[in-house]
Amino acid sequence: MIDPRAALRQGLLGLGRSDSVRRVVERAPVSRAALQRLIAGEDTAAGVAAATELLASGRLATVSFLGEDTVDVAQASRNRDAHLAMLRALQEAGATQRGAAEVSIKLSAVGRALSEDGAKVALDNARQICEAAAAAGTTVTIDMEDPTAVDQTLEVVRDLRADFPWVGAVLLADLRRTEADCRDLATAGSRVRLCKGAAHSQPDSARFEDKRDVRLSYVRCAKVLLEGKGYPMLATHDADLIDVARSLADKELRAPESFEFQMFFGIRPEEQLRLAQAGVAVRVYVPYGDRSRWYRYAVHRMAERPADMMYVRRSGSTKG
Numbered sequence: 001m002i003d004p005r006a007a008l009r010q011g012l013l014g015l016g017r018s019d020s021v022r023r024v025v026e027r028a029p030v031s032r033a034a035l036q037r038l039i040a041g042e043d044t045a046a047g048v049a050a051a052t053e054l055l056a057s058g059r060l061a062t063v064s065f066l067g068e069d070t071v072d073v074a075q076a077s078r079n080r081d082a083h084l085a086m087l088r089a090l091q092e093a094g095a096t097q098r099g100a101a102e103v104s105i106k107l108s109a110v111g112r113a114l115s116e117d118g119a120k121v122a123l124d125n126a127r128q129i130c131e132a133a134a135a136a137g138t139t140v141t142i143d144m145e146d147p148t149a150v151d152q153t154l155e156v157v158r159d160l161r162a163d164f165p166w167v168g169a170v171l172l173a174d175l176r177r178t179e180a181d182c183r184d185l186a187t188a189g190s191r192v193r194l195c196k197g198a199a200h201s202q203p204d205s206a207r208f209e210d211k212r213d214v215r216l217s218y219v220r221c222a223k224v225l226l227e228g229k230g231y232p233m234l235a236t237h238d239a240d241l242i243d244v245a246r247s248l249a250d251k252e253l254r255a256p257e258s259f260e261f262q263m264f265f266g267i268r269p270e271e272q273l274r275l276a277q278a279g280v281a282v283r284v285y286v287p288y289g290d291r292s293r294w295y296r297y298a299v300h301r302m303a304e305r306p307a308d309m310m311y312v313r314r315s316g317s318t319k320g
């Protein structure tokens with residue numbers, strides 16, 4: 001029997017690849033409002049403004065550049081330069097102290113998918129971004145984009161960590177391998193963002209397909225990370241998982257500064273503030289950049305939770 005929610009999710013992910021649908025949705029007033037709520041803006045200044053506003057409210061930020069598709073080395077260099085400009089601007093705004101605002105990198109944006117030497121180009125560019133982050137006194141997290149490229153992405157993290165031990169890795173709880181990866185990465189100083197895993201359109205035997213199984217896997221992985229010696233970054237909007245993770249952290253006598261929660265810009269801002277006011281570290285993922293990428297980003301958020309479009313429409317002025 002067809003699961004209507006899975007069908008809707010597949011439909012939305014399919015729409016994300018259609019230019020004509022994108023143009024229509026971008027022009028619709030509700031959609032435009034929704035996009036603007038989920039994305040800080042087009043340029044460095046907009047990303048910095050959103051990050052500093054979050055910091056002023058007691059939250060932390062990880063700023064993520066949405067660049068054009070990277071088709072050649074020159075584009076990869078331009079995307080790298082956008083990250084460097086962001087780090088300079090965050091530092092000038094006083095936002096990088098003690099890693100309060102950091103950057104998240106997509107390896108594809110800095111060259112990973114290029115047919116010639118893509119892995120090397122991406123590593124070189126990521127290394128330059130890490131050098132700039134070190135100079136600014138902050139950190140970098142490497143997003144996990146493609147669940148089929150986990151080994152390749154973690155290898156880049158390992159290479160970077162040789163010089164920059166604070167580089168953050170991302171693990172996805174919907175992958176069956178992730179509990180073992182958590183054990184490998186729960187070492188002293190190791191920053192690990194744990195996510196459920198982004199919505200996908202095709203069944204895959206390497207993943208847990210059932211949402212309940214993904215949540216159970218998330219709990220097992222969070223337990224491994226919180227019991228370990230690293231710095232867990234628990235990225236979820238799921239209230240039950242947040243409660244479980246807080247209980248596990250209490251049980252492990254974790255100091256408040258030894259782990260953090262992460263959520264998306266514009267999603268559950270009241271909960272972000274509530275946690276921050278309770279003394280829990282909350283970092284908000286702030287996307288900004290090229291308008292042509294806004295739609296694809298927002299469609300992925302909608303595919304995870306189609307009701308979000310209504311939610312972002314109803315929400316008041318508590319931006320971020």
Ligand SMILES: Cc1cc2nc3c(=O)[nH]c(=O)nc-3n(C[C@H](O)[C@H](O)[C@H](O)COP(=O)(O)OP(=O)(O)OC[C@H]3O[C@@H](n4cnc5c(N)ncnc54)[C@H](O)[C@@H]3O)c2cc1C
Pocket residue numbers: 142143144145170172195196197198199235236237238239262263264267268284285304305308311
């Ligand atoms: C900071 C951050 C970084 C991420 N980085 C990556 C990455 O590098 N690679 C990757 O593949 N994925 C990444 N993700 C995406 C992640 O994998 C999930 O796809 C996404 O977070 C949705 O999962 P969820 O845990 O929030 O649960 P969901 O199943 O989407 O939501 C769980 C529950 O949260 C609540 N909720 C969710 N949205 C709302 C809302 N708008 N309003 C009210 N309640 C809501 C509801 O109770 C819902 O049932 C990242 C997510 C975050 C937050």
